[in-house]
Amino acid sequence: xxxVSNIDVYHGDLKALWNISFQxxxxxxxxxxxxxxxxKSTLLETIAGLLIPAAxxxxxxxxxxxxxxxxxxxxxxxxxxxxxxxIFPYMSVLENLELGAFNKRGRRLKDETLxxxxxxxxxxxxxxxxxxxxxxxxxxxMLAVGKGLLSRPKLLMLDEPSMGLAxxxxxNIFEAIYQINRIGVSILLVExxxxxxxxxxxxAYIIENGRIVHHGDSKNLLTDEKVRHAYLGTLSI
Amino acid sequence: MFKFLAQTFVNGINVGALYGxxxxxxxxxxxxxxxxxxxxxxFLMIGGYIGFWLFTLYGLDPFMGLPLVAIFLFLFGAVFYKxxxxxxxxxxxxxxxxxxxxxxxxxxxxxxxxxxxxxxSDERAISPVYSGKAFGILGLRFGYVPxxxxxxxxxxxxxxQLFLTKTYFGKSLRGTAENWKAAKLSGIDIDRTFMITFGxxxxxxxxxxxxxGLIQELTPVMxxxxxxxxxxxxxxxGMGSIGGAFIAGLILGIVEAVxxxxxxxxxxxxxxLIFLIILMVRPQGLFGxx
Numbered sequence: 435x436x437x438v439s440n441i442d443v444y445h446g447d448l449k450a451l452w453n454i455s456f457q458x459x460x461x462x463x464x465x466x467x468x469x470x471x472x473x474k475s476t477l478l479e480t481i482a483g484l485l486i487p488a489a490x491x492x493x494x495x496x497x498x499x500x501x502x503x504x505x506x507x508x509x510x511x512x513x514x515x516x517x518x519x520x521i522f523p524y525m526s527v528l529e530n531l532e533l534g535a536f537n538k539r540g541r542r543l544k545d546e547t548l549x550x551x552x553x554x555x556x557x558x559x560x561x562x563x564x565x566x567x568x569x570x571x572x573x574x575x576m577l578a579v580g581k582g583l584l585s586r587p588k589l590l591m592l593d594e595p596s597m598g599l600a601x602x603x604x605x606n607i608f609e610a611i612y613q614i615n616r617i618g619v620s621i622l623l624v625e626x627x628x629x630x631x632x633x634x635x636x637x638a639y640i641i642e643n644g645r646i647v648h649h650g651d652s653k654n655l656l657t658d659e660k661v662r663h664a665y666l667g668t669l670s671i
Numbered sequence: 672m673f674k675f676l677a678q679t680f681v682n683g684i685n686v687g688a689l690y691g692x693x694x695x696x697x698x699x700x701x702x703x704x705x706x707x708x709x710x711x712x713x714f715l716m717i718g719g720y721i722g723f724w725l726f727t728l729y730g731l732d733p734f735m736g737l738p739l740v741a742i743f744l745f746l747f748g749a750v751f752y753k754x755x756x757x758x759x760x761x762x763x764x765x766x767x768x769x770x771x772x773x774x775x776x777x778x779x780x781x782x783x784x785x786x787x788x789x790x791x792s793d794e795r796a797i798s799p800v801y802s803g804k805a806f807g808i809l810g811l812r813f814g815y816v817p818x819x820x821x822x823x824x825x826x827x828x829x830x831x832q833l834f835l836t837k838t839y840f841g842k843s844l845r846g847t848a849e850n851w852k853a854a855k856l857s858g859i860d861i862d863r864t865f866m867i868t869f870g871x872x873x874x875x876x877x878x879x880x881x882x883x884g885l886i887q888e889l890t891p892v893m894x895x896x897x898x899x900x901x902x903x904x905x906x907x908x909g910m911g912s913i914g915g916a917f918i919a920g921l922i923l924g925i926v927e928a929v930x931x932x933x934x935x936x937x938x939x940x941x942x943x944l945i946f947l948i949i950l951m952v953r954p955q956g957l958f959g960x961x
Contacts, residue, residue: 482856508858520853522846532839533846537858541839585858 435460435620436481436512436589441490441500443473443480450476451644454490458589463611463621465635465652467628467665473644474624475517478591481622482514483507494589509537513587517594519578523567527558530566530577534584543586550617551580554610572603579610583619590614591622596630608634628665632656640665674810679928685817685886687924688824689879691917693897694904695828696875698916701905703848703868705764706756709775711876711901712894713782718744718877719797719884719893720790726797733797733881734819740881741874748873752866760865779895786891794888802885820882827878828917831871835913844868903946909959919957 436458443451451473458464466474479485481492483504492499499507514520521530531551535544552559555576561569566577575595582590592611596604604627612634615621625631632638632652640648640661648661655661697711708714718740725736752760759770805814835841847854847864855861883889883897900923908919923942931938949956 484852484855503860503862504855505858505860508856514856516852516856520850520856522849522853524849525842525845529842529846533842533854533857533859536839536843540858581857 435462435495436622437491437493438477438481439491439493441480441487441492443476443485443487445476449644451480451487454641454644454646456639456646456649458620458622460588461615461618461620462637463615463623463635465623465625465631465638466641467625467631467638468641469665470626472641474641475593476644477641478514478593478622478624479516481507481512481591484514505537508585508587509539511539511586511588512591513582513585513589514591515578515582515593515595517597519574521566521574521577521581524565526563527566527569527577528562530581531558531584534581535586537585540585544584547584547586551583554613555580572599572606575599575603575607576610579607579614583614587619589620589622591624593624594626595623596625596627604630628661676929676932678811679932680925681811681813682817683925683928684921685814685821685924686928687921688821688917689882689886689920690900690904690924691920692824692827692879692882693876694901694908694916694920695831695913696872696879697898697901698905698908698910698913699831699875700869700872701910702913703844704756704760704865705767706760706771706869707768707775708872709772709898710778710782710894711775711872712896712898713779714744714748714873714894715876715880715883715897716782716786716889716891716894717747718880719889720786720795720880721877722881722884723790723795723797723889726799733799733885734823737823737878737881740877744877745870745874747870747877749866749870751873752869756869757862757865760862779898782894783891790889790891792891794890795884796888797881797884799885816885820885823878823882824917827875828914831875832914840867900942903942905956906946907949907957909956912956912958915956915958 439455441451441454442449454477466477468474476485480487481499483499483502487500494510494512497510531548535541535547557573558577558580569577579595595607608630611621623631623635632655635652637651638649638655639646693715697708700706700708721740721743722733722736725731725739726733755774756771759767759774762770802816805812835845843859843864847859847861851861904920904923905916907923908915927938927941930941
């Protein structure tokens with residue numbers, strides 16, 4: 435479904451991604467894990483069209499995404515919930531969700547998707563008229579995921595949805611992500627919280643210094659000595 | 672004395688409504704695009720002259736001609752954005768602001784020259800038969816033309832507010848103003864949003880220009896004082912606050928009119944004084960967000 439081949443990405447003169455290749459099959463949850471500054475967010479932003487790769491290609495459902503404007507990419511069914519949540523702080527919660535549905539497909543299915551989102555996060559319905567900036571961190575993350583869903587993506591990309599949140603809220607959000615995947619939306623997940631990422635993902639890629647250094651099924655990675663040592667904080671004696 | 676003050680007040684509202692209208696366009700463009708269009712007054716001047724042309728060449732009533740001026744200036748602004756500002760708008764914030772300022776100053780130098788060729792440097796006025804006519808209530812004089820100006824300004828501001836809060840496209844404009852990256856990720860075409868915003872802002876300036884031409888003379892160099900007035904109003908209101916800009920315009924108009932009683936020609940300093948005090952004491956403006 436998503437095929438990223440040999441992409442190089444620069445931030446100005448600085449090379450951030452080196453020859454990255456990976457794929458995601460329809461219906462999968464794939465996690466990208468790695469430490470801070472490894473290039474995970476850069477990779478998602480490149481797929482979403484905010485950055486243009488210097489080399490390589492990004493293909494989604496047989497269509498080249500690289501060099502397409504981001505609104506086209508949303509229209510094609512790829513939606514990114516960025517690390518800073520990408521919400522409009524002075525607009526109401528409902529207006530945020532409405533803008534999430536800005537593309538044609540999203541607008542047509544808006545009422546139906548709203549029901550779905552309110553089912554996942556009932557609090558968003560209660561807070562509908564409140565400015566988004568006044569929500570708590572957890573509620574803002576729920577709004578961000580809900581807003582991403584309103585574009586009716588086939589692939590939903592989530593950048594650090596657990597960041598800065600209490601464990602209970604994290605569980606709540608990951609339960610929702612699981613539900614979203616169940617209704618047929620593929621998920622590409624960037625996480626520093628490796629344990630929770632691997633608990634939900636089918637497969638994972640490990641990125642270090644802008645390169646993919648390891649990949650495999652989540653089950654195998656959880657028991658992999660190197661991964662345990664580097665990312666799960668368990669000493670291997 | 673009371674009657675005199677009340678009459679001054681009424682006159683202040685007349686001018687203030689036009690300040691507000693001119694400022695709203697500037698505020699809209701800055702709020703959404705982060706481009707400070709210092710040639711705003713020049714676009715206003717062009718709008719005024721187009722209204723003048725429609726009136727003198729085709730005998731079109733200046734108020735009836737307003738929709739035509741609005742449409743023409745909208746298209747002019749949109750094309751202008753595509754040709755001149757579209758590349759600049761893609762730069763990051765600081766570079767965008769700097770370069771757009773330079774472009775604006777360039778336009779401020781060029782436009783009056785073009786206007787002199789097209790309309791000469793003679794003072795022009797749009798004077799339909801009813802200009803200067805007035806009716807009285809409680810001994811106060813209400814001119815038809817200034818009253819029409821206030822009415823048009825009010826209708827335009829309310830329509831703009833409804834557009835921004837009730838329509839899908841208007842909401843996308845506000846979203847872009849708050850967080851352009853999030854707007855992009857929501858599937859909003861930023862380039863198109865910028866083009867329409869610029870067209871709208873210029874169109875508002877053009878409308879103000881015609882209404883000004885009804886109560887003052889039009890000259891090729893009238894632009895910069897109006898840019899400054901609009902800037903004072905926008906700073907007073909807070910950058911990006913649409914309704915606030917209109918109210919701040921009224922405030923400035925009234926304050927200027929009343930202070931003219933005591934200060935005569937030095938009134939012009941009042942606007943600048945407000946500008947400085949607000950920048951020092953409340954930089955986010957009266958209606959702005961911190």
